[in-house]
Amino acid sequence: GEDVEQSLFLSVREGDSSVINCTYTDSSSTYLYWYKQEPGAGLQLLTYIFSNMDMKQDQRLTVLLNKKDKHLSLRIADTQTGDSAIYFCAEKPSGGYNKLIFGAGTRLAVHP
Amino acid sequence: EAGVAQSPRYKIIEKRQSVAFWCNPISGHATLYWYQQILGQGPKLLIQFQNNGVVDDSQLPKDRFSAERLKGVDSTLKIQPAKLEDSAVYLCASSGLAGRPSDTQYFGPGTRLTVL
Numbered sequence: 297g298e299d300v301e302q303s304l305f306l307s308v309r310e311g312d313s314s315v316i317n318c319t320y321t322d323s324s325s326t327y328l329y330w331y332k333q334e335p336g337a338g339l340q341l342l343t344y345i346f347s348n349m350d351m352k353q354d355q356r357l358t359v360l361l362n363k364k365d366k367h368l369s370l371r372i373a374d375t376q377t378g379d380s381a382i383y384f385c386a387e388k389p390s391g392g393y394n395k396l397i398f399g400a401g402t403r404l405a406v407h408p
Numbered sequence: 409e410a411g412v413a414q415s416p417r418y419k420i421i422e423k424r425q426s427v428a429f430w431c432n433p434i435s436g437h438a439t440l441y442w443y444q445q446i447l448g449q450g451p452k453l454l455i456q457f458q459n460n461g462v463v464d465d466s467q468l469p470k471d472r473f474s475a476e477r478l479k480g481v482d483s484t485l486k487i488q489p490a491k492l493e494d495s496a497v498y499l500c501a502s503s504g505l506a507g508r509p510s511d512t513q514y515f516g517p518g519t520r521l522t523v524l
Contacts, residue, residue: 300450331515338412338499338515339451384450393463394439394503394511398450 300399302385307405314372316402318385323366325387329396330359330370333382342370342383372404380406410435412516414500420522426488429519433481433502441513442475442485443499451499457483490523497521 299321308314320328326347331339345352345359345368352359358371372379382401389397413432421427433440438459443451454473456464460480468475472491477483487494497520501513 329512336517338414338517339501341512341514344512386450393456393458394513395453395456395464396451396513398452400448400450 300385300387300397302383302399302402304400305403305405307407308375310375310377310406310408312375314370314375314379314404314406316370316372316383316385316404318368318370318399320366320368320385320387320397322387322389322397323363324390326390327388328359328361328368329384329386329388330357331384331386331398333384333401335381339384375404375406377406377408380404412500412502412514414498414516414519416519417517418520418522420524421490422524423492424489426486427490427521428484428486429498429500429521431483431485431500431516433483433500434504434514437502437504437514438480439503439511440477440483441501441503442483443501443515445497445499445518447496454485487521490521492523495521495523 302318329344330342332342356373360369382403384401385399386396440457442454445451454468455475457477460477475485497518499518500516503511503513
């Protein structure tokens with residue numbers, strides 16, 4: 297089946313690193329995505345990783361993929377108050393029409 | 409490049425009334441998606457269009473929801489009649505690499521619907 301799970305809440309101090317975790321169930325997923333949603337806004341694509349990769353780095357963002365455990369993580373280095381938002385993990389199962397399956401989102405709160 | 413446009417941004421209606429949402433995708437994007445995001449949940453795909461044809465509407469409650477994309481560009485999503493449980497944010501997304509695994513979806517700001 298298709299299911300994506302995330303922890304609901306994470307609180308970090310400004311300047312520390314944040315790690316948001318996600319597990320998914322469809323081992324055939326081709327791509328995995330991280331989206332950011334700020335209050336009252338739509339989803340902003342942060343980064344994505346192809347399923348044959350283990351890691352992808354993009355400035356302050358590092359994505360780690362453990363395909364064996366179906367575990368995805370997003371690390372934000374030097375977390376700032378502007379990073380406070382809800383972060384959604386999404387998988388794209390193979391064989392679908394480009395359909396995305398989203399987790400419920402992790403609310404990141406950054407405090408001074 | 410202009411993003412995905414949606415209107416209205418907010419709508420409040422009473423149950424059993426009708427409502428329509430409009431979406432204009434990124435120019436040149438062939439694929440358009442409507443998602444429903446209930447408070448505290450992730451978005452759930454309602455319907456996906458490839459140009460003006462439907463490719464996936466398996467999770468669309470067809471007894472009350474309808475959507476069209478007549479000219480393969482903008483799209484409308486309608487609810488008739490609305491129920492309390494339809495209160496949600498309706499997100500439109502588009503993508504431009506039709507059928508390719510690397511096809512990335514870009515989202516609009518959403519329409520927040522409240523049904524009283």
